[in-house]
Amino acid sequence: MYQETDHGFPAxxxxxxxxxxxxxxxxxxxxxxxLTSMDNIRYxxxxxxxxxxxxxxxxxxxxxxxGDPIAIIPEIxxxxxxxxxxxxxxxxxxxxxxxxxxxxxxxxxSDLPRRHGRVGAELGMELRLGIPVSQLNAIIGELIGxxxxxxxxxxxLLRMIxxxxxxxxxxxxxxIAGAVYDEVPEFVRIGDSExxxxxxxxxxxxxxxxxxxxxxxxxxxxxxxxxxxxxxxxRPIADGDLLFIDTGTTFDGYFCDYDRNFQVGSATDALLFAxxxxxxxxEVGIKAAKPGVTAGYVFEQMAKALSSGVVDLNxxxxxxxxLGLRVTEPPSVRLEDQTxxxxxxxxxxxxALEYEPGKIVLHEETVVITEDGAQLLTPRAPKQLPPIR
Amino acid sequence: MYQETDHGFPAxxxxxxxxxxxxxxxxxxxxxxxLTSMDNIRYxxxxxxxxxxxxxxxxxxxxxxxGDPIAIIPEIxxxxxxxxxxxxxxxxxxxxxxxxxxxxxxxxxSDLPRRHGRVGAELGMELRLGIPVSQLNAIIGELIGxxxxxxxxxxxLLRMIxxxxxxxxxxxxxxIAGAVYDEVPEFVRIGDSExxxxxxxxxxxxxxxxxxxxxxxxxxxxxxxxxxxxxxxxRPIADGDLLFIDTGTTFDGYFCDYDRNFQVGSATDALLFAxxxxxxxxEVGIKAAKPGVTAGYVFEQMAKALSSGVVDLNxxxxxxxxLGLRVTEPPSVRLEDQTxxxxxxxxxxxxALEYEPGKIVLHEETVVITEDGAQLLTPRAPKQLPPIR
Numbered sequence: 001m002y003q004e005t006d007h008g009f010p011a012x013x014x015x016x017x018x019x020x021x022x023x024x025x026x027x028x029x030x031x032x033x034x035l036t037s038m039d040n041i042r043y044x045x046x047x048x049x050x051x052x053x054x055x056x057x058x059x060x061x062x063x064x065x066x067g068d069p070i071a072i073i074p075e076i077x078x079x080x081x082x083x084x085x086x087x088x089x090x091x092x093x094x095x096x097x098x099x100x101x102x103x104x105x106x107x108x109x110s111d112l113p114r115r116h117g118r119v120g121a122e123l124g125m126e127l128r129l130g131i132p133v134s135q136l137n138a139i140i141g142e143l144i145g146x147x148x149x150x151x152x153x154x155x156x157l158l159r160m161i162x163x164x165x166x167x168x169x170x171x172x173x174x175x176i177a178g179a180v181y182d183e184v185p186e187f188v189r190i191g192d193s194e195x196x197x198x199x200x201x202x203x204x205x206x207x208x209x210x211x212x213x214x215x216x217x218x219x220x221x222x223x224x225x226x227x228x229x230x231x232x233x234x235r236p237i238a239d240g241d242l243l244f245i246d247t248g249t250t251f252d253g254y255f256c257d258y259d260r261n262f263q264v265g266s267a268t269d270a271l272l273f274a275x276x277x278x279x280x281x282x283e284v285g286i287k288a289a290k291p292g293v294t295a296g297y298v299f300e301q302m303a304k305a306l307s308s309g310v311v312d313l314n315x316x317x318x319x320x321x322x323l324g325l326r327v328t329e330p331p332s333v334r335l336e337d338q339t340x341x342x343x344x345x346x347x348x349x350x351x352a353l354e355y356e357p358g359k360i361v362l363h364e365e366t367v368v369i370t371e372d373g374a375q376l377l378t379p380r381a382p383k384q385l386p387p388i389r
Numbered sequence: 390m391y392q393e394t395d396h397g398f399p400a401x402x403x404x405x406x407x408x409x410x411x412x413x414x415x416x417x418x419x420x421x422x423x424l425t426s427m428d429n430i431r432y433x434x435x436x437x438x439x440x441x442x443x444x445x446x447x448x449x450x451x452x453x454x455x456g457d458p459i460a461i462i463p464e465i466x467x468x469x470x471x472x473x474x475x476x477x478x479x480x481x482x483x484x485x486x487x488x489x490x491x492x493x494x495x496x497x498x499s500d501l502p503r504r505h506g507r508v509g510a511e512l513g514m515e516l517r518l519g520i521p522v523s524q525l526n527a528i529i530g531e532l533i534g535x536x537x538x539x540x541x542x543x544x545x546l547l548r549m550i551x552x553x554x555x556x557x558x559x560x561x562x563x564x565i566a567g568a569v570y571d572e573v574p575e576f577v578r579i580g581d582s583e584x585x586x587x588x589x590x591x592x593x594x595x596x597x598x599x600x601x602x603x604x605x606x607x608x609x610x611x612x613x614x615x616x617x618x619x620x621x622x623x624r625p626i627a628d629g630d631l632l633f634i635d636t637g638t639t640f641d642g643y644f645c646d647y648d649r650n651f652q653v654g655s656a657t658d659a660l661l662f663a664x665x666x667x668x669x670x671x672e673v674g675i676k677a678a679k680p681g682v683t684a685g686y687v688f689e690q691m692a693k694a695l696s697s698g699v700v701d702l703n704x705x706x707x708x709x710x711x712l713g714l715r716v717t718e719p720p721s722v723r724l725e726d727q728t729x730x731x732x733x734x735x736x737x738x739x740x741a742l743e744y745e746p747g748k749i750v751l752h753e754e755t756v757v758i759t760e761d762g763a764q765l766l767t768p769r770a771p772k773q774l775p776p777i778r
Binding site for chain 1 (some may be wrong): 591762
């Protein structure tokens with residue numbers, strides 16, 4: 001039963017994250033980690049706000065190599081930060097374009113005990129800076145004797161391993177979406193438009209206790225969608241369509257990310273065959289995702305299950321990815337990715353096949369890696385396509 | 390009556406935006422404009438996708454100083470870009486971390502007719518880069534004879550002036566939210582939690598035809614909220630509270646942004662007095678927002694209406710801002726902002742008063758600037774606080 005009170009984490013959760021970050025900082029020779037993006041700040045501070053949508057007032061968190069993190073935030077946000085576990089809070093009256101926190105950040109970094117003269121920031125892989133580039137350059141320009149280096153590897157080494165409490169949040173998001181997927185054959189009818197289906201799906205997610213629903217894709221075409229990234233169309237679903245729905249729904253900031261396919265009216269043998277093949281490949285991927293193997297190995301096993309070769313099998317370029325406070329996180333399940341799977345990683349396993357030109361079948365499930373192998377977090381999709389009439 | 394078909398723009402709308410961008414590029418001595426962020430790409434291309442939520446595959450649009458824009462996008466997005474007005478589309482198989490579009494972008498920029506040797510990018514004010522900083526640096530490093538300069542001023546000069554078609558989208562978002570605000574006294578009851586109210590509000594926005602609802606804030610406290618940025622709490626609203634709801638709801642990508650206040654049970658005279666004062670200040674701000682005056686002038690007039698001085702009147706640091714594809718856009722309605730208001734600007738006018746420590750009253754309305762002055766787009770908030778019982 002849905003309880004509205006299951007939000008937030010105890011302070012010990014954040015303290016453990018900081019401790020792990022500090023271990024990694026020692027290894028990566030960094031005196032601190034400067035964070036500006038919504039998901040990284042939420043990871044350390046736990047603050048839940050939709051105020052981030054405005055780009056006027058940047059937020060910063062500086063995690064030192066030892067000791068408590070420092071929040072450097074606009075005055076307007078001070079009252080909510082004071083209600084988190086953070087003790088060290090500095091703020092400025094914002095907007096103040098001529099110094100939108102820059103001098104406070106420079107002075108906080110300059111005051112860090114200097115061992116390596118290096119501070120990590122969100123420069124690289126699968127990260128987005130939460131401040132203007134020109135402000136980052138101004139900070140870099142004002143620092144004396146401290147280099148800003150790429151903190152991406154450190155950040156992802158940290159965030160890739162989920163705590164049990166994080167896995168629970170992801171599971172909640174999955175269950176909320178799962179209940180709605182189950183209802184699709186009841187509330188979707190031949191003739192409904194993609195847009196109508198999407199709107200009803202979103203209503204049910206909201207009623208089921210979802211937070212934001214940043215990603216919700218509904219595509220349908222004869223025998224399968226020709227693409228799976230766009231917004232909904234007015235196109236009514238019709239006999240012979242494969243209806244594809246995929247959602248990145250959140251609970252308390254954490255994402256689920258999985259799809260389901262539905263057969264509208266009658267299916268061709270080619271579709272049924274492709275569907276079973278992709279479902280089987282998903283099974284292979286789930287079994288392959290054990291601690292100690294690489295993400296590339298998981299890709300390879302699914303590729304073999306889908307075809308005799310491994311080339312050009314997937315126009316998406318990968319068959320899965322990490323999941324957490326973002327709908328996709330490292331690693332990528334692609335042949336070249338050498339990330340070794342470890343217990344605590346939450347992975348989407350996502351084989352796809354364009355079985356005829358412009359007809360895609362994609363199956364996505366989510367697992368948490370445990371000592372004993374992959375443990376399914378999603379309710380496994382049925383092997384038989386659920387029908388819509 | 391809500392029609393699901395009012396999405397998108399005709400190609401002429403995008404062509405006019407490109408033409409205006411190119412006029413500005415000539416003035417600002419740029420050979421092109423490189424765009425990577427969701428809202429800027431949507432502004433020129435019109436693509437609607439929630440796929441952007443994943444940070445794995447960056448998207449680029451290059452608007453040259455003359456001629457058609459060029460989309461440089463991952464293969465997975467090609468099919469939806471092909472359905473837009475874009476003719477020049479280049480793509481690469483993504484993910485490919487070692488060259489995630491970088492070489493295509495460098496070659497497209499290098500091929501631009503070179504007049505100034507300068508290309509604008511999203512470096513500055515109120516912009517966020519849609520790719521990792523390290524990728525921007527790689528692009529800059531590979532370019533020979535072309536400098537990447539800050540395109541923020543150009544982008545905002547362009548986007549600040551809304552076309553009539555854009556104003557219509559904003560108005561639709563406003564009307565969707567307005568219908569729900571009207572229903573608040575019907576569906577909210579003393580004892581409801583902020584979280585419950587927020588969820589019901591969101592359900593009604595969705596049913597009313599809203600797109601994404603990136604910002605929705607519901608705060609309540611005795612005599613007024615002590616802060617207006619945080620997520621909802623379990624706290625039940627009680628007699629004596631001022632209930633504050635503020636939403637950045639979208640229609641077809643365009644935002645509304647306005648709040649409403651509701652009196653829960655009985656109000657103190659101090660609150661009623663403050664409320665009327667802020668309402669009056671809003672009236673002053675709306676009347677002041679005429680073409681030819683600065684954003685700072687509008688602030689000053691409201692500040693005078695709220696107090697005898699202009700200092701420290703507003704802990705938010707401003708009393709309004711632009712609105713469009715982002716919930717807040719330049720200019721800021723703050724004393725120091727010298728942006729001159731022009732017809733076509735859509736402005737949120739937002740005076741606030743902390744009339745007692747920790748008790749905030751804020752009124753926000755939205756206007757479009759016309760030759761004849763400000764024209765209200767929001768239904769004006771009632772001067773009397775609507776009651777909740």
